[in-house]
Amino acid sequence: MPEAFDEAFNEVVDMLKESKHAIVLTGAGISAESGIPTFRGKDGLWNKYRPEELATPEAFRRNPALVWEWYAWRMNLVFSREPNYAHRAIAKLEDTGYIKHVITQNVDDLHERAGSRNVTHLHGKLKEVKCWNGCIQIALPSDLVDLSRIPEELPKCPECSGLLRPAVVWFGERLDPDVLMRSFDLAEKSDLILVVGTSAVVQPAASVPMMTKRSGGKIIEINPDETPLTPYSDISLRLSAVKAFEGIMKELELDQI
Structure with missing residues (x-):
């Protein structure tokens, strides 16, 4: 992997270690690597x-x-389908205290099957x-x-x-207000959010990272493609979720999962 990615992984790991309350927002891209x-x-x-x-x-x-x-x-x-390396890595980061909560736009249960305990399903x-x-x-x-x-x-x-x-949640339906408020509260009190595999165009989920940003927190975007969130991200890893977490977990010496 290019040296630039090694430097980015170092930055991500430093941000995770410095964070007091980091959360993750995931979209369809992470589950696509499991064949969904x-x-x-x-x-x-x-x-x-x-x-x-x-x-x-x-x-x-x-x-x-x-x-x-x-x-x-x-x-x-x-x-x-089975959880992939990225799902398992996020569960491991929760287990080791780096991540406090997962907010997902996905309706599958791959995060739970990977071992994540604190998961909010927006949709x-x-x-x-x-x-x-x-x-x-x-x-x-x-x-x-x-x-x-x-x-x-x-x-x-x-x-x-x-x-x-x-x-x-179907097209034309509103999200559960309790679920939405819980997600907004998590975002506002978080000092770091990892946004993984989401197009950042579906509202109101796309507003979640910006709430962290407006509260003084940082955004790490993990996506092979640029998104509307890219200009606001502190770090953008142009990698798939699996490749990105392989690098992050190796840098953290937690890659044996």
Whole structure:
């Protein structure tokens, strides 16, 4: 790896060691290295499917079977993938005290399976479902975890018999205000945020790093491409998440994970 990256890794490690409250914000790029397609980019899911047909309340109201069929496919894909080195590195950094919390835009559970304990999901979780009528939100029932196809009868709410839907934030829906406020509070009290694999264009998630910046904290951006966040970042590593964390963990002498 070029010498310039070695210097950058040194800087990142110094910033981690000096930080009192560092957090991480992750986006689709980190999970892409586990084989989960991103939504934007040349291999993105939205290049194959129209979001208004699959991931909106209107779509579910119009054709819940079609939406569930797509989510069954997506759940099978996501649940069959494993955490990669970057997920494991972030969990190790939490375990060793360098990182206090992970905020993720991803709906997969790869951070948790890698060992991260303090994770906030801005856009919901594929491992949960909720009632279309708003009754409950529960863990994905065991008979739906290993879907090869959706059953003829769509999953029903045990409380009101209304339809269950994936507990993720769809286009046109607002984020859970409690989740959003928790993320903003974490960002404001943090002195360092690592922004990993996010396009930094989806609001309000894209505002999280700037809250840390406005509070006097620093931003480390890890992304192969420039983003709208790049001009505000103190360090930008133009690397994939895995390559970046390999360098960081080696410099920290924590690379045996």
